[in-house]
Amino acid sequence: MKILHTADWHLGKRLYKHDLADDHVRFLDWLAETIEARDIDVLLIAGDIFDTTNPNDGSMSLYYQFLTRMLPLQRQIIITGGNHDSASKLNAPRELLRHLNIHVVGCTTGDCVDEVLRLSAGSSDLLVAAVPYLRDADLRQSISGQTYEDRVEQVRMGIRNHYQRIADHCQTAYPNVPVLAMGHLYVNGATISPESEREIHAVGGQAAFSTEHFPEGFDYVALGHIHVPQQIGTSELVRYSGSPLPLSFSERDNRHQVLELTVDNGKITRVEPVPVPRFRSLRHVVGTLDFVREVLEKIEVDEDALPTLVEVLVEEESENLAIRQHFDQLQRDYAGAPFLLAKTRLMFRNKLKGLAELYVADTYLKDLSYTDVFAKRLEASGVEDGQRQILLETYRDLHRIVTENGPSPVLLHENPANSLS
Template sequence: MKILHTADWHLGKRLYKHDLRDDHVRFLDWLAETIEQREIDVLLISGDVFDTTNPNDGSMSLYYQFLTKMLPLQRKIIITGGNHDSASKLNAPRELLRHLNIHVVGCTNGDCREEVIRLATGSTDLLVAAVPYLRDADLRQSVSGQTYEDRLEAVRMGIRNHYERISDFCHTEYKDVPVLAMGHLYVNGASISPESEREIHSVGGQAAFSSEHFPGGFNYVALGHIHVPQKIGASDTVRYSGSPLPLSFSERNNHHQLLELTVENGQVTAVETIPVPRNRTLRHVSGPLEYVREMLGSIESVDEHLPTLVEVLVEEENETLSARTHFEQLQRDYADASFLVAKSRLIFKNRLQGLESLYVADTHLQDLSYLDVFARRLDNAQTEGNDRELLLETYKQLYRLVTEQSALISHEDSANTLS
């Protein structure tokens, strides 16, 4: 049996204001061809199919077009929900998709039978423990008087217990059948992308979940959530596939890939890396204005399907009207270049604001994550030490609760409208 492990597609993702739809179209076309050419039996997608819990029509269309394209190939597909996905939107067509050999687990309901999928190809029998992203509410109940450390330990034990229940169920109900697990979480020690994963310390990240916490009964653990492809711990069988295309400029040099597993005689006998073709180049150019202009002028057309995207950061020592004027002219000069300027910013190094060492001109709210905004509020209040850490973690929990509740309300409103 040949299995393909991928994750973190983030359909609907934008780099600043630039839509990555064309990048995703080319990736999905290539993926369908690869599955056919390499005679893949099973496709695993370990969470974050979409970039937001309320994906637009274009993102949904890409998703269903890909699934439709896979139907004539008669491959098995297993999709789990990630922290960016709406569990209700993923689960809505699950009963229909199940009849098409497409299994979707958007969220957990605590029933192991809903998350364990048995596959058989020829003489090979295999179980897949399709564990989605586990939210706080899935793992623990708040208890009055709990310390911050107690809450983190409860999350850590909740994740561990969930996987142990799944493992026990598999080996009790299906003796001597190999088991692959899926997961969407941060495992301690994983390398992250500094921009697109600034908010990575969610469930699992807070609790410093370790690879040793996975039960020993899994032959392979197919992870999502981290965009950098990597092995975890000393084992070759606990892996992040990484994202298939760069989702931030900090990921521009990542080696994007898929992982092909071969299962024979109840064992994973090989794990092969399949590089994902790069359809677009990302560039970051920073420095004084004249240096930036020189670097932009040296960018040559790249023989790729899509134009190069460039992130520009102009750093000047002193704030002057001349610097601002020349910066605005720079943007106009390259408006019709062979590449696209996705974002340009101007920084004056001699200005101080609050506790920051740099004054950033032209910074907009969309440039910042919700954690950046809250961190600046804490800076202004001069909140440091344990109080700052506790407030940040509490704010993350509140943010997740609000966004998850908002997604649920949106789904219920849509259902009421249809009815």
């Protein structure tokens, strides 16, 4: 049996104002061809299929077009929800998809039996523990007076207990059958991308989870959530496949890949990285205005690739009107270039008071995540660190409720004074 481990597609992703739909079209074409050419039996997608909980029509079309393309190949596909996904949207067609050998687990039901699938190909059998992203609400109950550390410990133990129940069920119901576990979480020691996963360490206390917390009984753990491909700890069988495309400029030099696993005689005998072609180059250019223009003039263009996206940071010593005017002209001068300026920013060193106080002349609210904005508000209000973590966590839960289900009538009509208390 041959299995392809993928994760973190993030369909619908934009780099600043630039849509990456063309990148995803090329990736999905390549993936379909690779599955057929390498005779893959099972495709795993370990969370974050979409970039937002409300994917646009184009993203949904890409998703269903790919699944439709897989039908004649008669492969088995297992999809688990990630923290960026709406569980309800993923689960909506699950009963129909199940009859097409496409298994979707958008969220946990609390019953481990619902997350265990038995697959067969040739003479090989395999159990897949299709564990989706486990949200705080799935793992703990909030108790008045709990410290932040108590809440983190509850979540960490909740994750471990969830995997332990699955491992016990597999051992009891299907002895001597290899078990592959999926997961969408941060595991201690993982190398992260600074831009794409700014929230990783604060998501639901999962930063406290380590490889030793996975119980015995899993022959391989296929992880998603971290965009950098890597194995975790000393085991070669706990791995992040990483994102198949660069999803931020900090990922421009990542070695994007998917992972091919071979199951033979009841064992996973081989794990082989399969490099994903680079469909578009990302460039980051930093320096004086003159230096930036010099670099832009020398950018080489690959006619077969999508247009290069360039992020520009102009650094000048002192603020002056002429520099601002020349900086403003930059976008206009390169409007017809064979590359695209995705982002341009201007910084003056004499305004630099500290790393947290960069003076940037071209910063937009859209460049910040909703938690960035809320964190700044808490910082400005002088909220202490421990309380800040709890408020950030609560804010994420509220944001998820509103984006996935729409505003709750309770939230809309409750007395504001009671809400604040």
